[in-house]
């Protein structure tokens with residue numbers, strides 16, 4: 549799709565509800581899949597399986613997720629009879645990092661190197677098979693980096709790919725309203741005060757009044773902390 553065509557579609561889709569955006573995405577792209585993080589973006593899966601029960605979904609198993617997240621991913625797979633593909637990190641790259649720096653190097657020199665190996669490279673492999681992908685990103689999940697998030701964009705880092713963000717305009721409260729109302733399965737970590745959920749050593753519960761991103765990589769400064777999966781130069 550050319551840039552001006554995307555702009556026209558974006559104007560329309562930005563006004564639509566998530567399910568209409570999902571319908572557009574699935575009817576216009578065959579090589580397309582949903583990225584599932586194992587957290588509240590399960591609402592996206594619930595909506596998408598109502599459009600196409602065989603929709604492709606992939607998830608990244610970093611090897612460092614909480615047991616509750618592994619349990620949740622399997623419950624979601626079973627509940628929706630999901631067509632789910634799991635991508636693991638490259639063994640040699642993980643061994644090289646761990647042998648050189650130990651299992652918790654991110655507390656000393658930042659999360660970018662470990663996320664690069666455990667998340668970004670497996671994501672590249674997953675996306676190499678696709679023409680488009682669908683994410684559960686929301687504007688309100690990180691106002692510092694996502695406040696201009698459109699419903700459709702050319703992926704800023706992978707320009708040949710189209711990226712759909714059907715939940716962009718929904719708030720966290722809307723997501724939870726949907727999960728409760730529709731009895732959608734949820735990660736049990738949410739019942740323990742976790743909001744934004746990633747890997748076990750890099751995620752913690754938050755206190756009342758804290759923003760959800762404050763539970764991620766809390767030892768690093770700045771409010772633009774991201775794992776590198778979603779590049780933020782929005783088109």
Ligand code: SF4
Nearest residue numbers: 659662663666747750
């Ligand atoms: S979130 Fe933490 S453990 Fe997971 S890949 Fe990133 S740095 Fe590594």
